[in-house]
Amino acid sequence: MVSLALVVLDTLRKDAFDRHFEWLPGRRFERAYSTANWTVPAHASLFCGKYPSELGTHAKNMTLDCDDPTIAEELRAAGYTTRAFSANTNVTGYFDFDRGFDDFRVPKQIGHLNDDNIFDFRDFNQRTDAEGLEHHSKLLYEIVTSDAATVPSMVALARKVRGENNGVKYGGLIEAQSELSDISFGEEEFLFLNFMEAHEPYRVPPSYRTVDEPSMTNSVGDIYFGSGTFDAEQTTQAYEDCATYLSDKYQALFKELRETFDYVITLADHGELLGEQDAWGHEYGVASPLTHVPLVITGNGLDGTCTDTVSLLDVHQTVLDIADVDGGARGRSLLEEGDENEYLTEYLGLTSWSERKLHQNGFDDQIEQYNEQLRGYVTQSGSYGYQTQDEFIATDDESVSDLQHRLDQLVSELDIRAVETDNDVPDEIKEQLEHLGYA
Numbered sequence: 001m002v003s004l005a006l007v008v009l010d011t012l013r014k015d016a017f018d019r020h021f022e023w024l025p026g027r028r029f030e031r032a033y034s035t036a037n038w039t040v041p042a043h044a045s046l047f048c049g050k051y052p053s054e055l056g057t058h059a060k061n062m063t064l065d066c067d068d069p070t071i072a073e074e075l076r077a078a079g080y081t082t083r084a085f086s087a088n089t090n091v092t093g094y095f096d097f098d099r100g101f102d103d104f105r106v107p108k109q110i111g112h113l114n115d116d117n118i119f120d121f122r123d124f125n126q127r128t129d130a131e132g133l134e135h136h137s138k139l140l141y142e143i144v145t146s147d148a149a150t151v152p153s154m155v156a157l158a159r160k161v162r163g164e165n166n167g168v169k170y171g172g173l174i175e176a177q178s179e180l181s182d183i184s185f186g187e188e189e190f191l192f193l194n195f196m197e198a199h200e201p202y203r204v205p206p207s208y209r210t211v212d213e214p215s216m217t218n219s220v221g222d223i224y225f226g227s228g229t230f231d232a233e234q235t236t237q238a239y240e241d242c243a244t245y246l247s248d249k250y251q252a253l254f255k256e257l258r259e260t261f262d263y264v265i266t267l268a269d270h271g272e273l274l275g276e277q278d279a280w281g282h283e284y285g286v287a288s289p290l291t292h293v294p295l296v297i298t299g300n301g302l303d304g305t306c307t308d309t310v311s312l313l314d315v316h317q318t319v320l321d322i323a324d325v326d327g328g329a330r331g332r333s334l335l336e337e338g339d340e341n342e343y344l345t346e347y348l349g350l351t352s353w354s355e356r357k358l359h360q361n362g363f364d365d366q367i368e369q370y371n372e373q374l375r376g377y378v379t380q381s382g383s384y385g386y387q388t389q390d391e392f393i394a395t396d397d398e399s400v401s402d403l404q405h406r407l408d409q410l411v412s413e414l415d416i417r418a419v420e421t422d423n424d425v426p427d428e429i430k431e432q433l434e435h436l437g438y439a
Contacts, residue, residue, distance in 0.1 A: 006267075046071075050313070058349070061421070086192070088194045318335060377403055
């Protein structure tokens with residue numbers, strides 16, 4: 001019997017991890033790659049062990065509605081108790097990322113997005129065209145007459161009206177620590193955690209703040225939508241402050257996790273652009289700072305540094321291997337010696353909020369251009385090449401034509417799931433996205 005925790009330090013760059021997490025014990029993987037540039041497709045791969053394009057969960061369909069079983073579903077079927085705490089709006093029951101979890105918790109600020117007992121504001125907004133007083137009257141009537149729990153639903157509505165649903169103040173780790181302290185864990189447990197301390201708005205407590213809190217980066221690709229006050233140096237340092245804060249707080253939580261769990265897997269789902277290619281954030285592309293991620297597996301006898309090329313797909317298979325559960329997804333167990341693999345990274349188009357930003361700022365002719373799919377390819381030896389709008393870039397001396405040819409071969413072998421574009425985001429999600437610098 002084993003217990004394991006899977007911890008995602010959302011948006012943490014590999015170089016920032018190397019500077020601030022030297023204290024973290026375990027086996028370090030120097031050439032670990034995400035499958036995508038942002039949260040939803042990366043977590044889809046982590047949960048289901050396939051590429052986002054195969055699962056059909058990405059910018060054009062944010063719901064985890066594929067037929068493939070999730071890691072939590074597989075572990076629960078094998079007798080594990082499955083629990084989660086996610087501070088990320090996009091990784092909640094709202095988008096079906098709670099599949100297979102016995103206990104899926106979120107910070108109270110976004111609790112209305114994750115509780116089936118709370119009135120479905122999304123469904124109501126999609127069904128009614130009423131505005132103003134008529135809208136509010138219909139909403140209150142439906143809350144009271146529906147099967148939803150009236151009091152929690154009214155509390156959620158009150159938070160919404162007061163603007164209290166605008167995200168977690170510093171990223172969620174402190175809230176998670178409080179939640180976990182009330183749980184009595186058993187011997188066969190799977191725990192998933194997602195923390196947002198390294199994500200915009202790059203906010204830390206005053207004692208960690210070495211610069212004033214920066215304005216949002218507000219960019220899509222290399223198009224910046226700011227007011228002229230954006231300070232690149234200030235923003236980069238604010239991100240560094242977040243990494244410092246995250247490291248300190250996670251170190252304390254990690255100690256508690258190791259007292260309970262046989263294995264703790266720590267990784268990032270993706271990185272962040274801090275001015276590379278004149279771009280910021282992680283809404284566009286598959287450049288190396290977005291796809292090269294930290295990964296450490298902590299457990300008895302696991303130490304040293306591994307230079308094999310690995311992927312989030314391998315993390316999925318490793319969790320199943322630790323739990324002694326069979327699975328049919330891609331990837332290999334990182335606890336065993338095996339053939340080195342090659343992997344893809346994927347950018348599958350603009351999200352609805354990125355399209356909206358481009359439209360609102362007069363860049364309608366750029367929407368089609370930025371919706372062009374881009375991919376990267378990482379070789380067995382760790383060489384990385386990736387597509388941009390204008391060219392194919394190789395990060396070392398590998399032949400560009402060879403990398404591009406092999407990338408095309410691997411893409412042709414994918415069993416891509418076609419999905420109808422369902423990219424509209426309701427008002428309650430937009431509030432969270434604005435807090436995170438997206439919308």
